[in-house]
Amino acid sequence: MYLEILTPDQKVFSGDITSVQVPGTSGRFEVLTNHAAIISTLEKGDVTIRLAKEEKVFKIDGGVVEVLHDKVIVLAEAIL
Known part of the structure; x- marks a missing residue:
């Protein structure tokens, strides 16, 4: 599955997860992987990414997430 985390001014993360x-x-x-298509609003909190051998956490200040065809896009208001 592929993930992108974007803010209005930068790409924070992109890669396979x-x-x-x-x-x-x-x-x-x-x-x-193979999650149903979804669009959801996000609250302030942690986005926890699991990679093959590690875990990364980004704190966001709200936003929107879209899941479609094994691609996840997180549009965050800001990274805290």
């Missing part, structure tokens, strides 16, 4: 957890408006949720 195993899974990603995001702070959805209705609660935290995880996206895995």
Whole structure:
């Protein structure tokens, strides 16, 4: 699965991942390979990325996430 995290002024992350957890408006949720298509608003919180051998965490100040065809795009207001 491929992930991009973007803010209005920069690309924060792009690459292949195993899974990603995001702070959805209705609660935290995880996206895995072959996830159904979804668009959701995001609250302020942690975006946790699982790679093959490590985990990365980015703190965002809200935004939107889109999942479509094994590609996840997180449009974040800002990285904290």
